[in-house]
Each structure stands twice: as structure tokens, then as C-alpha cells.
Amino acid sequence: MVFVLGCENQQSLVRKIRSTQQRQLVEETQQDDLAEGIGYVDRLVELNAEEAERQIAYHLNRWLEIRGGLDDGASLPDLFKPLNAIVDQGELERRFSQTQFDRTDILHLRNAFLFSRMVEHIDSPESMHDDPLLSDWLKSVRQQQGDKVADQLTTATRLADWLFRNIAWVPMQIGATAKPSEVPDGMVHEGPGYRQTVFQTAMRGRGDWMQRSRLFVELCYQANLDGLLVGINLNPAEVADPWAAGVAIGGEVYLFDFETGIFVPGPGGVGIATLSQARRDASVMRRMKVPGFFDYPIDKETLSSCIAILPVKPEAASPRLKLLNDSLTGKLRFRTHIDLPALVQRVDNAGGISGVRLWEVPLQAEVYQAAMEKSADRDANFAVFYRGKWAMLEEKFPSSERLKTARWRQLKGEFAENEEDGSQGARTLLLLSRSPEFEIDDLRTNVDLQNDYGVRRQANTTPEEYDRQIRAVQSLFRMTKRTATYWISLMQYDDGRFDDASNWFSQRVLLDDQQNVWGNSAKYNLARTYERLGKIDKAIEIYKTQGISNEHGHRIRARLLGKQDDES
Numbered sequence: 296m297v298f299v300l301g302c303e304n305q306q307s308l309v310r311k312i313r314s315t316q317q318r319q320l321v322e323e324t325q326q327d328d329l330a331e332g333i334g335y336v337d338r339l340v341e342l343n344a345e346e347a348e349r350q351i352a353y354h355l356n357r358w359l360e361i362r363g364g365l366d367d368g369a370s371l372p373d374l375f376k377p378l379n380a381i382v383d384q385g386e387l388e389r390r391f392s393q394t395q396f397d398r399t400d401i402l403h404l405r406n407a408f409l410f411s412r413m414v415e416h417i418d419s420p421e422s423m424h425d426d427p428l429l430s431d432w433l434k435s436v437r438q439q440q441g442d443k444v445a446d447q448l449t450t451a452t453r454l455a456d457w458l459f460r461n462i463a464w465v466p467m468q469i470g471a472t473a474k475p476s477e478v479p480d481g482m483v484h485e486g487p488g489y490r491q492t493v494f495q496t497a498m499r500g501r502g503d504w505m506q507r508s509r510l511f512v513e514l515c516y517q518a519n520l521d522g523l524l525v526g527i528n529l530n531p532a533e534v535a536d537p538w539a540a541g542v543a544i545g546g547e548v549y550l551f552d553f554e555t556g557i558f559v560p561g562p563g564g565v566g567i568a569t570l571s572q573a574r575r576d577a578s579v580m581r582r583m584k585v586p587g588f589f590d591y592p593i594d595k596e597t598l599s600s601c602i603a604i605l606p607v608k609p610e611a612a613s614p615r616l617k618l619l620n621d622s623l624t625g626k627l628r629f630r631t632h633i634d635l636p637a638l639v640q641r642v643d644n645a646g647g648i649s650g651v652r653l654w655e656v657p658l659q660a661e662v663y664q665a666a667m668e669k670s671a672d673r674d675a676n677f678a679v680f681y682r683g684k685w686a687m688l689e690e691k692f693p694s695s696e697r698l699k700t701a702r703w704r705q706l707k708g709e710f711a712e713n714e715e716d717g718s719q720g721a722r723t724l725l726l727l728s729r730s731p732e733f734e735i736d737d738l739r740t741n742v743d744l745q746n747d748y749g750v751r752r753q754a755n756t757t758p759e760e761y762d763r764q765i766r767a768v769q770s771l772f773r774m775t776k777r778t779a780t781y782w783i784s785l786m787q788y789d790d791g792r793f794d795d796a797s798n799w800f801s802q803r804v805l806l807d808d809q810q811n812v813w814g815n816s817a818k819y820n821l822a823r824t825y826e827r828l829g830k831i832d833k834a835i836e837i838y839k840t841q842g843i844s845n846e847h848g849h850r851i852r853a854r855l856l857g858k859q860d861d862e863s
Contacts, residue, residue: 306495329358329627331350332350333404335350335351336404336408337404337408338402341699341700341703346394351399351404352400362618365394365614365615365618366614367392371388372612372635374638374651374653375391377655378658380655381658381662382662393615396445398826400615400616403610403631404631406494408629409494409703410514411514412629413517413708414514414517415707418453423788423827424457425449425456425825426456428852428855433445435566436488440545448567451515455558458511459553460788462501462502463501463502463812464504464844465502465503466503468485473675473676473681478663480847484664486663489656493657498702501812507654508540509654511553514536515542520543521542521544521638521641522542523541524539524606525604526604527598528602534652535601537604537654538593540552540774543641546646547646547767549570550567550568550570552583552848555670555848557848557851560579564854570598570646574647576595577595580657582851585854588847600649601648601649602648602705603642604651604652604653605638605639607633607638607654612635616632639651657754687778694772695775697724698775701728701779702735704720705725708789709721710722721782722783728775732776735772735773745765774811778811780803781817784799784800784804785820788827793824797821797828799819815843815845818843822835837855
């Protein structure tokens with residue numbers, strides 16, 4: 296009997312050991328697949344995109360399968376249903392309730408991953424992204440409202456200030472020399488907000504105020520802040536339109552105007568105004584005017600009825616992204632899911648907000664981009680216009696791939712070489728993208744250089760056609776060089792090398808023979824650099840330059856800066 300009982304105990308122990316080993320194997324396999332999938336997300340921009348997307352989908356769906364999958368039956372929240380004018384109801388429901396990961400999820404994960412790493416870089420304690428105009432106000436907030444509110448406001452102001460400096464302002468309406476074969480219903484060619492995706496806004500470093508506002512809100516979400524757009528209704532018969540970006544902190548909505556390129560100053564020009572203050576104190580909106588130069592269309596009465604507008608897509612609120620969000624830990628951690636009901640409740644309870652709706656622009660940007668790509672595939676002339684503008688960053692040339700990798704690493708704050716894997720940092724890659732001017736000039740006649748740069752003459756190409764191609768490549772390399780130079784200048788500021796930043800902006804980006812699309816933004820950043828160097832008069836002189844883009848917001852900053860200088 297002792298022998299039999301001993302065998303039974305031994306068998307029970309073996310079963311427990313095997314069960315534990317099996318469970319550990321499953322958990323390790325899950326973690327391996329999860330880590331592998333997220334690892335591809337980190338390298339998505341640097342690898343073959345189609346192959347990387349397949350690998351991400353494979354590993355995440357395998358991870359999901361090993362976990363036992365997801366239950367069917369999740370219902371699309373009612374807030375999404377008005378968006379069926381952009382994407383049909385069935386597609387909205389699929390993107391919310393499907394039980395596997397697909398390409399829309401992967402693009403969402405790419406964005407969320409990038410934005411989370413951007414927040415880590417921008418909001419680091421040693422960052423140079425604090426706005427000197429707000430330092431005393433933030434100290435008073437800490438004394439009066441405590442560390443939590445002050446810490447959240449510090450993060451929000453850093454994100455906004457980084458965007459004001461790093462995402463160059465472009466107007467809402469821009470001209471177009473070529474037209475697509477078709478434009479989606481309800482949209483116009485090169486229309487505001489949706490003419491590029493939020494990912495393109497970050498990578499290209501340029502955007503209209505809607506695009507800059509949306510990127511601010513997305514960064515807020517990764518920083519666990521409740522970002523939103525404040526909607527106002529100038530015409531009672533129409534849907535409320537977004538006016539400014541905001542962040543709900545401590546029951547109040549703090550306001551940032553990405554059209555003028557500055558936070559909305561608080562009462563007396565101190566700190567950042569809340570929506571509640573703007574609704575009860577007429578002087579808040581009056582201070583957004585620049586007498587003799589710029590009026591401002593919003594006043595106290597305009598803000599009598601405001602709603603929160605949220606740029607949340609169905610997949611971001613889906614159960615599968617919640618499961619993924621809850622499973623990411625340690626170095627893999629970033630925010631993949633938005634708890635929409637909780638977010639809606641918090642922003643709806645904030646001061647001055649009387650309702651919530653979802654923004655149609657994120658889905659419009661997807662639909663618009665797909666339509667433009669289709670038109671470019673059909674029409675070579677339109678393809679030159681549509682793809683040529685950002686060929687330096689988005690086409691499959693060696694120089695474009697290098698610039699894209701450099702930008703990806705720059706946004707994540709990876710400026711220097713990685714000592715662990717030996718990979719090059721953004722600064723080195725950008726320096727390599729600055730081709731010498733004599734080489735670019737010699738490209739038309741130097742066959743060896745043409746081979747080095749990957750320029751090939753196709754069969755049956757006439758000398759005239761080939762010469763045009765060479766000139767186009769020269770233009771591409773010059774724009775690549777100008778862009779790399781500007782982005783290096785921004786990194787000098789980010790590193791706190793303000794003397795170097797001043798020299799790069801003034802002596803390289805803004806040279807007469809180097810003028811390009813970055814000129815206006817470089818002037819603003821040069822003024823911001825002068826502020827850091829204590830050259831307040833020189834900064835104000837730039838801010839008051841007539842004809843410069845965002846002159847309205849620059850003059851408001853000059854006024855605040857002059858007031859602060861007088862008081863110090």
C-alpha cells in the first residue's frame with residue numbers, strides 16, 4: 296500500500312511539473328511572439344514595409360491564438376456611427392470588433408509606438424522643450440494646485456512647444472499644379488486637415504493647424520493626458536467645427552492655438568488660459584488680437600457653447616487593442632488602446648465642455664490618401680506632382696531610405712550612435728544626407744557619380760529625357776540636403792547647444808542661396824534660440840517681421856516676451 300501511494304504521489308507530482316512546464320512554455324512562446332511583433336513595429340520604417348507588416352500580423356495573431364483568442368460580440372459604440380458617411384457601417388464595425396490583427400491595426404501600432412517614443416524624448420527631465428515664458432507660471436501652479444496638475448501641465452506644454460518649433464506651419468489652403476482623376480465625396484483636392492495622415496505630419500515635419508492639433512492630441516494620449524479639440528458652433532444649423540486644441544487637466548481645459556502657433560495666454564497675459572476663463576473673461580480672447588495687424592474671430596460669446604472633438608478611430612478603442620495594451624510591459628510598453636467611454640466622461644465633465652463627438656478627419660485622411668495613390672498609379676503627370684513633393688523621404692531611393700531612417704530616429708530622440716548594436720544615430724545619417732554641392736552639380740556629366748548615386752539610364756531614353764531625369768535627381772538631392780540641414784539645426788536646439796543652433800539656422804538654413812520650404816520655420820526657431828541665449832531684442836525683431844508665416848502668433852509671443860523682460 297505504501298508503495299502504491301508513493302507511486303500515486305509521484306505521478307501527481309510529475310503531472311504538476313509537466314503542467315507547470317507546459318504553462319511556462321506557453322507563456323514564453325506568447326512573450327516571444329509579442330516581443331517579435333513589437334520589434335518589427337520598431338523597425339517598420341527601416342525594413343521592407345510589406346514584409347514587416349506581414350511579420351507583425353503573423354506574430355500578433357499567433358500570440359492572440361495561443362492566449363485563446365477573443366470573444367465575438369463586441370458592439371461598435373454609438374459615437375462612431377456618424378462616421379459612416381466617411382467609411383461604411385460594416386467597415387467601422389469590422390475595425391472595432393474583429394478578432395484578429397490586420398493592416399489597419401499595424402498602422403495604428405506604428406503611430407502609437409512612434410508617438411510614445413517621441414513623448415519619452417520630448418518629456419524627459421533633461422529636455423530643452425520647456426517654454427521659458429511659462430516657467431514662473433508653472434511654479435505657481437505647483438504651489439497652488441499640487442504636483443500632479445503641475446506635472447501634467449509641464450508635459451502638455453512641452454509637447455505643444457515641441458510641435459510649435461518642430462512641425463512647420465503651412466496654410467489651410469495650398470495651390471496644386473496637377474489634379475487627381477477623382478476626389479472622395481465631400482472632400483476637395485489638397486483639402487485642410489486630411490491631405491496628409493498624422494504619421495506623415497510627424498515624419499515630414501510640416502502641417503496645417505488641424506494636422507498639428509491632431510498630432511498634439513495623439514502625443515497627449517501617449518503621455519496619458521486627455522487631449523481634445525475644442526469645437527465651436529458659429530452657425531447653429533451646422534455641426535460644431537474644431538477651433539483649438541486642448542488638454543483636460545484637473546477638471547479644466549487648457550488651450551493651445553496651432554493656427555497662430557502659441558498657447559492662449561491666460562488672464563493678464565499670465566500662463567495658459569482655460570476654456571472656463573475664456574468663457575467668463577472677455578479680455579482673454581481680446582488678447583489674441585494684435586491691434587493694427589491681426590484681428591481674432593473668436594470672442595467670449597463665441598465660446599458660449601463648446602464641445603470636445605476626439606480624433607479616435609475604431610481600432611484604437613477595440614477589445615483586441617485593449618488586450619494588447621494590457622499585455623505590454625517593460626521596454627515593450629506603449630499605449631495601444633483608448634478607453635473611449637472613460638475618456639468621454641472625463642472630457643465631458645471638464646469646465647466649459649457641453650458634449651462630445653468624434654472627429655471625421657482621421658478617417659478622411661485614410662480615404663483621401665488611398666484615392667490619391669490610386670490616381671497617381673493611373674496618371675503619370677499627377678504622380679510626379681503627388682509623389683515628387685516628398686520623394687526625398689518616401690520613395691525607394693537610397694538617399695530617401697537614409698533620410699527616412701534618420702527622421703524616424705530623430706523623432707525618437709536617437710541622435711547618437713547606438714553602442715549596443717552599432718547602428719548610426721540621426722545626426723550621422725543626416726550629415727551623410729548633405730551631399731556636397733559640387734557633387735550635385737557634377738552629376739550631369741560624371742558617370743561614376745551617377746553610378747554612386749544609383750542613377751541609371753534606361754534603354755530607349757533620349758539624351759534630352761535623360762538630362763531632364765538628371766536635373767530632377769539634382770533637385771531631389773538639393774531638397775534632401777536642405778531638409779537634413781534644417782533637421783540638424785533642430786537637434787542642436789534639442790541638445791541645448793544654442794550657440795551651434797544659432798549658427799546652423801542663420802549660417803546654413805537661412806543663407807540666401809539656400810532658401811527653401813523650411814525658411815519661415817527656421818526664422819521662428821532662430822528667434823527661439825535667441826531667447827535661450829538672452830538676446831531678447833533680436834528675438835522680438837524676428838517675431839515682428841512682416842510677411843513671415845505665423846506672424847500673428849509671433850507678434851503675440853513678442854508681446855509676452857517684452858512684458859516678461861520688462862518685469863525681470
